Amino acid sequence: MSVTAKIRVNFYDTDAMKVVHHANYIRWFEIGRVEYLRSIGITLNDLMEDGFVFPITEISAKFHSPGYYDDDLLIETTATELNKVKMAFDYKIIREKDGELLVTGHTQNVYTSRKTGKITRLTEKYYTKLEVAMKKELESQNV
Amino acid sequence: MSVTAKIRVNFYDTDAMKVVHHANYIRWFEIGRVEYLRSIGITLNDLMEDGFVFPITEISAKFHSPGYYDDDLLIETTATELNKVKMAFDYKIIREKDGELLVTGHTQNVYTSRKTGKITRLTEKYYTKLEVAMKKELESQNV
Amino acid sequence: MSVTAKIRVNFYDTDAMKVVHHANYIRWFEIGRVEYLRSIGITLNDLMEDGFVFPITEISAKFHSPGYYDDDLLIETTATELNKVKMAFDYKIIREKDGELLVTGHTQNVYTSRKTGKITRLTEKYYTKLEVAMKKELESQNV
Amino acid sequence: MSVTAKIRVNFYDTDAMKVVHHANYIRWFEIGRVEYLRSIGITLNDLMEDGFVFPITEISAKFHSPGYYDDDLLIETTATELNKVKMAFDYKIIREKDGELLVTGHTQNVYTSRKTGKITRLTEKYYTKLEVAMKKELESQNV
Numbered sequence: 001m002s003v004t005a006k007i008r009v010n011f012y013d014t015d016a017m018k019v020v021h022h023a024n025y026i027r028w029f030e031i032g033r034v035e036y037l038r039s040i041g042i043t044l045n046d047l048m049e050d051g052f053v054f055p056i057t058e059i060s061a062k063f064h065s066p067g068y069y070d071d072d073l074l075i076e077t078t079a080t081e082l083n084k085v086k087m088a089f090d091y092k093i094i095r096e097k098d099g100e101l102l103v104t105g106h107t108q109n110v111y112t113s114r115k116t117g118k119i120t121r122l123t124e125k126y127y128t129k130l131e132v133a134m135k136k137e138l139e140s141q142n143v
Numbered sequence: 144m145s146v147t148a149k150i151r152v153n154f155y156d157t158d159a160m161k162v163v164h165h166a167n168y169i170r171w172f173e174i175g176r177v178e179y180l181r182s183i184g185i186t187l188n189d190l191m192e193d194g195f196v197f198p199i200t201e202i203s204a205k206f207h208s209p210g211y212y213d214d215d216l217l218i219e220t221t222a223t224e225l226n227k228v229k230m231a232f233d234y235k236i237i238r239e240k241d242g243e244l245l246v247t248g249h250t251q252n253v254y255t256s257r258k259t260g261k262i263t264r265l266t267e268k269y270y271t272k273l274e275v276a277m278k279k280e281l282e283s284q285n286v
Numbered sequence: 287m288s289v290t291a292k293i294r295v296n297f298y299d300t301d302a303m304k305v306v307h308h309a310n311y312i313r314w315f316e317i318g319r320v321e322y323l324r325s326i327g328i329t330l331n332d333l334m335e336d337g338f339v340f341p342i343t344e345i346s347a348k349f350h351s352p353g354y355y356d357d358d359l360l361i362e363t364t365a366t367e368l369n370k371v372k373m374a375f376d377y378k379i380i381r382e383k384d385g386e387l388l389v390t391g392h393t394q395n396v397y398t399s400r401k402t403g404k405i406t407r408l409t410e411k412y413y414t415k416l417e418v419a420m421k422k423e424l425e426s427q428n429v
Numbered sequence: 430m431s432v433t434a435k436i437r438v439n440f441y442d443t444d445a446m447k448v449v450h451h452a453n454y455i456r457w458f459e460i461g462r463v464e465y466l467r468s469i470g471i472t473l474n475d476l477m478e479d480g481f482v483f484p485i486t487e488i489s490a491k492f493h494s495p496g497y498y499d500d501d502l503l504i505e506t507t508a509t510e511l512n513k514v515k516m517a518f519d520y521k522i523i524r525e526k527d528g529e530l531l532v533t534g535h536t537q538n539v540y541t542s543r544k545t546g547k548i549t550r551l552t553e554k555y556y557t558k559l560e561v562a563m564k565k566e567l568e569s570q571n572v
Contacts, residue, residue: 011320011330012166012313014159016212016477021155022485023455027298030452034297044297045356048445056451060489069159070331154463154473155456159334165342166316169309170441177440187440188499191302199308203346213474298452300445302498307441355445 001133001140002076005035006096009071019066025093025103026059032077033089033107040133042126051114052122054087061091061105072096079137082130084121086110144276144283145221148178149239152214162209168236168246169202175220176232176250183276185269195265197230197252204234204248215239222280225273227264229253287419287426291321291361292382295353305352311379311389312345318363319375319393326419328412336409340373340395347377347391358382365423368416370407372396430562430569434464434504435525438496448495454522454532455488461506462518462536469562471555479552480543483516490520490534501525508566511559513550515539 007028015021034044047054067073074094081088086108093103113120122130150171158164177187190197210216217237224231229251236246256263265273293314301307320330333340353359360380367374372394379389399406408416436457444450463473476483496502503523510517515537522532542549551559 010313011158011316012164015154016157016159016161017482017484018159019484022488023155023452023459026452026455026488027296030297043356053446055446055448055495056492058489058491059451059455060487062487063485066484070329153456154459160339160341162341165345166309166312169312169345170439173309173440186499196303198303198305198352199349201346201348202308202312203344205344206342209341213472297444298450301440302443302445302447304445309441 001136002078002092003032003036003039005031005075005077007031007073007075009067009069009073011069014069017066019068020071020102022061022063025061025063025067025105028073028075028093029059029061029077029089029091029105029107032075032091033087035075036077036079036089040129042129047126048114050123050125052120053112053114054109055112056107056109057086058108059105060107061103063103065095065100065102067093067095067102073102079133080106081108082134082137084111084127085119087130144279145219145235146175146179146182148174148218148220150174150216150218152210152212152216154212157212160209162211163214163245165204165206168204168206168210168248171216171218171236172202172204172220172232172234172248172250175218175234176230178218179220179222179232183272185272190269191257193266193268194257195263196255196257198255199250199252200229201251202248203250204246206246208238208243208245210236210238210245216245222276223249224251225277225280227254227270228262230273287422288362288364288378289318289322289325291317291363293317293359293361295355295357295359297355300355303352305354306357306388308347308349311347311349311353311391314359314361314379315345315347315363315375315377315391315393318361318377319373321361322363322365322375326415328415333412334400336411337400338406338408339398339400341398342393342395343372344394345391346393347389349389351381351386351388353379353381353388359388365419366392367394368420368423370397370413371405373416430565431505431507431521432461432465432468434460434506436460436502436504438498438500438502440498443498446495448497449500449531451490451492454490454492454496454534457502457504457522458488458490458506458518458520458534458536461504461520462516464504465506465508465518469558471558476555477543479554481549481551482541482543483538484541485536485538486515487537488534489536490532492532494524494529494531496522496524496531502531508562509535510537511563511566513540513556514548516559
């Protein structure tokens with residue numbers, strides 16, 4: 001079960017090597033997981049209103065091929081772990097027109113209480129949705 | 144009375160035309176006014192702790208000459224208006240090694256209450272400092 | 287005759303005042319003019335392949351109301367001057383859901399030869415398209 | 430043998446969680462390796478003039494503690510592999526005032542020919558410097 005977001009490379013995303021600067025892909029992973037969460041009924045605004053923040057704790061990426069100005073890119077996001085204390089996602093960023101795989105990556109974040117700044121557990125309201133999604137992920141991997 | 148901040152152009156600040164992307168200069172104006180305020184004893188953290196936010200309301204810039212990767216740039220900031228309701232600054236961004244003028248600009252911001260989101264007046268604590276600085280600016284212009 | 291592009295505010299576009307950082311709107315003006323040019327049959331890639339670069343020489347913006355994370359924004363771009371030596375555009379950035387006007391702005395850029403770095407004139411191929419567009423702009427203003 | 434670069438967190442580096450957005454640390458790793466290379470007599474401009482580009486192929490980071498607006502950060506960079514085909518670096522990003530470790534990370538890049546876009550080997554001119562540096566790194570680890 002992957003959720004796909006689409007973005008277009010802007011001129012300001014490129015650098016003097018005439019390719020997308022690699023740090024931008026790390027930003028775009030965010031677009032991927034936001035859309036994944038939205039697809040299962042969770043928005044960052046809801047989480048923040050309920051007192052949760054969700055700092056990234058780990059990130060990794062491999063850059064396989066360069067992206068260029070005006071490329072349409074697909075960000076395919078798959079959850080690999082969704083539970084009461086953390087979320088982990090895998091990403092593939094693919095150029096739409098030729099299917100070239102540009103970047104693969106992984107991120108992990110934890111839930112933190114806005115008030116205390118300490119790691120906290122998500123409430124039932126959110127957890128139920130994550131549990132359903134994770135079940136689907138595991139089923140789709142077993143097929 | 145101008146306050147000078149110094150920055151070095153990073154590779155990620157460039158774009159596929161091999162020059163600094165123009166939007167970065169707008170970000171660097173911020174570095175300039177932050178240093179100006181620090182030089183007169185005001186920090187954004189103090190302002191925020193006291194319930195003020197300070198949104199930019201107007202910006203303008205002229206781009207005279209391109210900046211390049213690894214250039215050392217001087218951001219010279221001068222206040223043109225500092226009062227209880229707003230601050231306005233002029234900027235010059237100059238390449239250090241050859242004195243080339245790259246960018247000139249102007250910004251204006253107002254004080255807003257964090258709570259109400261409405262425009263508000265600065266307290267005496269801050270206003271006194273701004274008043275002293277503005278006086279010096281006017282004097283230095285009259286010399 | 288305005289051309290509308292649509293973007294969504296990402297979390298990474300916000301700052302610690304919980305609003306869109308103002309420099310991002312300057313980047314988004316770029317999205318606006320790119321889409322305008324695309325709508326009249328001109329792409330930056332074509333221009334660059336033909337040896338043109340097109341540095342921004344002037345920019346101005348007024349920030350009327352803050353944008354927030356996850357807002358869908360409409361960037362409405364209108365040409366105000368399109369000729370052999372320069373292009374100028376007006377922008378309105380509007381929040382889609384409530385029609386709130388967040389930012390208005392203006393930019394100007396000139397054509398420069400990639401080889402010489404000097405200001406140059408666009409070739410007929412491009413100029414004809416710009417001329418047609420500018421004619422339409424003037425007609426629509428006269429209505 | 431680590432090389433330390435120093436940066437200050439700008440307001441535009443923060444996000445609506447009032448901390449540094451994590452993608453910025455990935456950008457700052459670049460500042461770290463640029464200063465490392467400069468310290469051993471290699472600049473990116475020289476490499477580019479000699480026809481080399483040096484795309485990042487892998488990146489990883491762990492985010493231990495949040496950085497805040499106006500923090501002075503130390504970027505400590507150590508080379509872990511420097512040879513004719515690639516460079517790899519470890520990074521520690523530390524808040525200066527309290528020594529708090531905010532981020533650790535690792536990057537790898539390869540050398541590529543600007544003309545062919547293919548992976549290439551560095552020339553002797555650069556390789557000798559990298560070899561000396563790598564020797565020092567290994568010696569300092571053995572102490």
